[in-house]
Amino acid sequence: MAATTHTVSNQVPPLVDYDVFAADRALTDAVERHLAPELLAGARDELGELGRSAGSAQVQRWGAQANEYPPKLRTHDRYGHRIDEVEFHPAWHRLLGHAVTAGLTDAWGRPGGHVRRAAGFLVWTQPEGGHGCPLSMTHAAVPALRTDPVLAAEWEPRLTSWVYEEGLRPPAQKAGVLFGMGMTEKQGGSDVRANTTRAEPLSADGEYLLTGHKWFCSAPMSDGFLVLAQAPGGLTCFLLPRVLPDGTRNAFAIQRLKDKLGNRSNASSEVEFDGTWARRVGDEGRGVRTIIEMVAATRLDCVLGSAALMRQAVAQAIHHCTYRSAFGGVLIEKPLMRNVLADLALESEAATVLALRLAAAYDADTETERAFLRIAVPTAKYWVTKRCTPLAGEALECLGGNGYVEESGMPRLLREAPLNSIWEGSGNVQALDVLRALQREPQALNAFLQEVGRARGADHRLDGAIKDMLTELADLNGIEARARRLVERMALVLQGSLLVRWAPPEVADAFCASRLGGDWGSAFGTLPHSMDLASIVERARPVAP
Known part of the structure; x- marks a missing residue:
């Protein structure tokens, strides 16, 4: 009976075997804009190879498998010895290994390195976001370690290596290593100054024994961790290796793995330290200042991770609507669906353009660009990660009931979406950080206003939004209670200024009309129906030009 009655029709072919990089016009334009001409050919080759791999059926299977078979904790071996190891599905190692060998932990000091890495990170984490966590922390550990030239000389070549070696061994025996981070404790959360983990100095200079806990310690199978603990001189940053130089295991008890909403392929853990050996990074009492550059870099990766998820959700929605027919026509040709898709595409492009602009500022590394990053990173982190969840939900709805089914991959995107708005400081933490910069670092605001001002006069709605923002910035009384609204306005003005300068006219026009003009x-x-919505959707369609 099934052979004659079960006819499959009007089903959408899978979005597979395509070049994730080449099909993303917003991203390819950003790479060409921010890289020097002599670097472009090599970058296109690298990112094209990565994009074709990311769009392959094989890598998409790896992403599904890594989440279907999440990591498992093994605290003891068969004889009762404490081993504290986490076992991952082979797909996890394949994803992580491919990322490392593509240079996604290597950006510092490499010409155009941050733009190339940012684009690669945005491409490669689309099929699976969880393994981006150890990639991000390994990359971000470099600036923190550079506060100690001896530690940097020892560890940086391994952190930036393009060689992936799984398993716990002495770091000196590995060609490449991964890093994690442990800041949060259960009594303090984001308030790391409330940490109680103790660090007792040993006779050898710079060596300590740590006793305490970490409520969130991501990627516990990493080779080393940057952690915060209370030394005699105050809160201090430490480098804690999993394996000691003599080959023995450091005291690092994994109490349990977190059972999370999403990000299930990635092991997030609770750990206990009991006489755990570590080396000091930076001076005692300056732990937050030492680790802040690492936090800034991981916050940028939160923006990139959300931009990647947005792009994948939009690509899936547009692909589905290109092939699915309903009510007498293809969905993508229906005016209301086209409006939804165009609105989603605007949000995705604005996130991508902003993320790559921040990466370019890291590459430039001038005083002005560093000041710009001080305020632009928490601003972008606040807004882009906040927009990710509603976008993922709306993109899922474009697939109808099919989008609510696990096989579509959309539920995994939706579960992953809230993550980056929480990690590395929730929305309130980001908004308060922006206020802190506004009040204490006038050069940061000046750099931000200079960037935004480059587009002044190009669009009256943008000019009006800039004026409103300046009015709000002039009155800091009671500003904490309205900090979210201010930071949202700053983010939208920054995105609008970038799109007016660099995006096609139809994209910039629709963004300014909706996000800045009040008609949203x-x-x-x-979106206003008079906009060129068809061109916006076509630009975002996941087909290489």
């Missing part, structure tokens, strides 16, 4: 509803799909 509370849900996606409320």
Whole structure:
């Protein structure tokens, strides 16, 4: 009976075997814009190879498998010895290994390195986001370690290596290593100054024994960790290796793995230290200042991770609507669906353009660009990661009931979406950090205003939004209670200024009309109908030009 009655029709072919990089016009334009001409050919080759791999059926299977078979904790071996190891599905190692060998932990000091890495990170984490966590922390550990030239000389070549070696061994015996981070404790959360983990100095200079806990310690199978603990001189940063130089295991008891909403391929753990050996990074009492550059870099990766998820969700939605027919026509040709898709595409492009602009500022590394990053990173982290969840939900809805089924991959995107708004400081933490910069670092605001001002006069709606923002910035009384609104306005003005300068006219026009001009509803799909919505959707369609 099934052979004659079960006819499959009007089903969408899978979005597979395509070049994730080449099909992303916003991203390819950003790479060409921010890289020097002599670097472009090599970058295109690298990113094209990565993009074709990311779009392959094989890598998409790896992403599904890594989440379907999450990591498992083994605290003891068969004889009762404490081993504290986490076992991952082979797909996890394949994803992580491919990323490392593509240079996604190597950006510092490499010409155009941050833009190339940012684009690669945005491409490669689309099929699976969880393994981006150890990639991000390994990359971000470099600036923190550079506060101690001896530690940097020892560890940086391994952190930036393009060689992936799984398993716990003495770091000196490995060609490449991965790093994690442990800051949060259960009594303090984001308030790391409330940490109680103790660090007792040993006779050897710079060596300590740590006693305490970490409520969140990501990627516990990494080779080393940057952690915060209370030394005699105050809160201090430490480098804690999993394996000691003599080959024995450091005291690092994994109490359990977190059972998370999403990000299930990645092991997030609770760990206990009991006489755990570590080396001091930076001076005693300056732990937050030492680790802040690492936090800034991981916050940028939160922006990149959300931009990647947005792009994949939009690509899936547009692909589905290109092939699916309903009510007498293809969905993508229906005016209301086209409005939804165009609105989603605007949000995705604005996130991508902003993320790559931040990466370019890291590459430039001038005083002005460093000041710009001080305020632009928490601003972008606040807004882009906040927009990710509603976008993922709306993109899922474009697939109808099919989008609510696990096989579509959309539920995994939706579960992953809230993550980056929480990690490395929630929305309130980001907003308060922006206020801190506004009040204490006038050069940061000046750099931000200079960047935004480059587009002044190009669009009246942007000019009006800049004026409103300046009015709000002039009155800092009671500003904490309205910090979110201010930071949202700053983010939208920054995105608008970048799109007016660099995006196609139809994209910039629609963004300014909706996000800055006041003609925007509370849900996606409320763009002014007079906009060139078809061109916006076509630009975002996941097909290489």
